[in-house]
Amino acid sequence: MAVESFFWWTEEQKELSNRLEKFVESNIELADKTYWAKEYPHEIMNQISQLGLMGVAVPKEYGGIGLGSTGCCIVAEQLGRLPGVGNLFVISMLAGLHQLLKFGAKEQKERWLPQIAAGKTLGTICITEPFAGSDASNINTTAELVDGHWVINGKKRMISAAGIATRYLVYARTKKDDSDLEYTNITAFMIEKGTPGFHVEKINSLIGYDNIPNGYLDFEDVVVPDENRIGGIGSGWEVMMSGLNFERLIAAAVVSGSMIDTIKFLLHYTDRRVQFKQKISMFSNIQMDIADFIAKSNMVRLYTFYTAAELDKNIKIRMDKSSIAKLYSTEWASALGLKGIQIMGGDGLTKFYPVERTLRESKIGEIVAGTNEVQKLIVYRTAMANRKNYKYPYRIVMDPEMNIPVQSAKESQFRDIEINAENILKVLADDYRCNPGLCMTINDLMACTNGKKAAIIQAVKELDEMQLVYVYKSEKGAASMVKANYEGLRKAFPREYYQWFPKGYDGDKLF
Secondary structure, three states, X not given: OOOOOOOOOOHHHHHHHHHHHHHHXXXXXXXXHHHHHOOOOHHHHHHHHHOOHHHOOXXXXXXXXXXXXXXXXXXXXXXXXXXXXXXXXXXXXXXXXXXXXXXXXXXXXXXXXXXXXXXXXXXXXXXXXXXXXXXXXXOOOEEEEEOOEEEEEEEEEEEEXXXXXXXXXXXXXXXXXXXXXXXXXXXXXXXXXXXXXXXXXEEEOOOOOOOOOEEEEEEEEEEEEHHHEEOOOOOHHHHHHHHHHHHHHHHHHHHHHHHHHHHHHHHHHHOOOEEOOEEHHHOHHHHHHHHHHHHHHHHHHHHHHHHHHHHHOOOOOOHHHHHHHHHHHHHHHHHHHHHHHXXXXXXXXXXXXXXXXXXXXXXXXXXXXXXXXXXXXXHHHHHHHOHHHHOOOOEEEEOOOOOOEEEEOOOOXXXXXXXXXXXXXXXXXXXXXHOOOOOEEHHHHHHHHOOOHHHHHHHHXXXXXXXXXXXXXXXXXXXXXXXXXXXXXXXXXXXXXHOOOOOOOOHHHOO
């Protein structure tokens, strides 16, 4: 196999990957030709549809293969080795498959899933607008309910497969309970090509998307029946985020496929390029560069398929997992393309070789489905929402015997002391010995003393009034963190209490 299988894959999934490997090998030349000609790869996409690969994640009851998220990632990874084709597969999978499976009514599934499985419809997703990019909640395209139908007006841009796709999953702003909350005013609709008032306004020429049309869409009084609404009125944000979570995962798989082939090409190239009377593969710096990307390729691939397996086991994964897969697959693929070009020198700059394409395509990946900066925010905010998993369990304290700073899980020496201003000042001053640049939170003081919150806040208030502490207050004006100031430190303990010198320093000889 050109692409290694994982031990948890079923025999059916392994067979699918093997079959796709042969498909890629037999179509790589045609894919290159269409990419060079900047033509949509109709013939290859038709073959993919005839093989039923568009239905890889569609349940068997609807005519699909039923191999879930893992199967979808397997197909995406292998097709990612064909210029443009892998991206087209991902784009189509985004346009309603996951959303239909999770939010669609029975009638909607019966209507669209068999079409998707049979490859009779190519889809795309429509979120981005002139005023809404990373700020996806700021969409201005509107949907108004009139006589049981929705009338949609507005524009969408940066839409991949614009004009080629036959189904468009469109997010529009609606009213719900007369609320103006941006997250409760979005609704998802499936709109089909040919609907009156629905037009392609412009086709962009994008870096990396040489044979994939990308453009603007215009909606002028587009009438859409209510049965084309996916999910509840006003629940579009939930539909969107769930879809993007799936999108980021299979997008990472596409990038994984292209990374694998790029690494193989670099190994092929460096073993045949002679400079300074030796193969450049003998240069240790080039060996280390390629080794770095082999490691990164393996890591992102493992993470992507492990996350897909969790989805298939109906394990509720955190949103940050797909974000991490998308973030590092695209960043590392971009770095691989950039470094690969540098390794190849002038040859890397020519389109005769596939490495420069890796750079251009992966750069798109760093922006679509939410920029990588947005992915980092998702990772951070998810961590904060699960703060207990990241809570530091120790205190940095001075060991009384060795007089060295240590991490400790033991109870504080100040536990169960009387809560008053004088004692709280001592706790703050003692913390200064190891943490001179940090404040203590009210919760830190509670954990340290086992004291009541109200009593601690009162003591801090008194210290503040005596100008012995610095108090950091929340937006609501409540004391959030506190630290002894210089006067407070002098009042709490003598100067010698704070002194500390490592071995080899004679404190008596220091001024």
